[in-house]
Amino acid sequence: MKPENKYKKFAFTMAETLLTITILGIIAALMMRSINRINPDKDKVMFLRAFHALESAAGEVVNNTSYYDPDLIELSDLSTDPLPSARVELYTTESDEKPLCSTKSRYNDCNKILNKSNALCYLVAGEMSLTGVVNCAAGEDVMNFRTGNGTCYYGLAGRTAPFEFVIDPSCKGIEYGYAAKIFPSGNMTVPETSATYADMFKTEDRQQKAYVWINEQTDVKKREYDFENGK
Secondary structure, X not given: OXXXXXXXXXXXXXXXXXXXXXXXXXXXHHHHHHHHHHOOXXXXXXXXXXXXXXXHHHHHHHOOXXXXXOOOHHHOOOOOOOOOOOEEOOOOOOOOOOOEEEOOOOOOOOOEEEOOOOHHHHXXXXXXXXXXXXXXXXXXXXXXXXXXXXXXEEOOOOOOOOEEEEEEOOOOOHHHOEEEEEXXXXXXXXXXXXXXXXXXXXXXXXXXXXHHHHHHHHHHHHHHHHHHOOO
């Protein structure tokens, strides 16, 4: 009998190696799914932030009694001319020095006039943290302003609410954006398909993604409300 070799080496068989690799692959796949759930789509996060930021700004504007009078039905929402007291200071060119005022304003040092066609764009811009100049010229494809976090907004001027506009979280161009809809009350929603921007978007399923994102948030808020109220 040969003496046992204490230096004898052991190794995995080919079958054992393949089995180990398969198991590691399954574990890696499960981990990636978990990581993707933990780290949500960056575009989704940016879009939702931008959507709610504008929604909040629109609410501030429509409820500001120096912009719109809540006691008068004909002057109570974003579909009408702003009050004579409406006044906002924004840079619409690099050399601007004068504020923007409403059509019937008592101020005479205005460089642009606010009316129901452009007031929503200018007044909302005045409530947000922006970088660069503001362009509230009419046009569905006009980029109106850019926020400090790099989101661009298109199509907020030249029309009377309700209408669709575009939020582009990446600021890469209107074709990379998502359509949202704003109403005279300042409320906003996201349509499942865009009637205005379908031909401009890179793919129409982008719009359906935004529709799902907003509805997911709505469902979560409803469940939280029902839980708090014992329903």
